[in-house]
Amino acid sequence: MAFNIGNQQGGVVNNVAGNQTVHGGQSAVFTARGQEVRGLVRELRASIGRTALPPAIEPEVGAELDSLDEEVARPEPDREAVAGRLGALGQPILRAIAG
Numbered sequence: 298m299a300f301n302i303g304n305q306q307g308g309v310v311n312n313v314a315g316n317q318t319v320h321g322g323q324s325a326v327f328t329a330r331g332q333e334v335r336g337l338v339r340e341l342r343a344s345i346g347r348t349a350l351p352p353a354i355e356p357e358v359g360a361e362l363d364s365l366d367e368e369v370a371r372p373e374p375d376r377e378a379v380a381g382r383l384g385a386l387g388q389p390i391l392r393a394i395a396g
Contacts, residue, residue: 334369334379338362354389361386
């Protein structure tokens with residue numbers, strides 16, 4: 298018997314080739330603390346600031362960084378919104394690279 302298992306994401310993922318018995322339950326917690334995330338956004342902003350961006354995209358990149366800052370500063374940041382803002386941040390940079 299063969300299994301073809303694609304990408305998996307979750308707190309606990311078990312792939313077994315037979316029976317599995319779990320006593321006491323399974324759980325996992327993945328938490329990025331707000332201070333850590335805000336620090337990473339500050340580092341990202343500083344790194345981008347040290348990069349010679351084309352002047353035409355600086356306002357768009359700055360606006361995306363501001364939106365990202367606002368989202369991660371919320372008491373309960375929306376992970377999907379953060380991911381979307383990171384993707385949006387990369388778009389003008391990729392367009393500039395592609396020329």
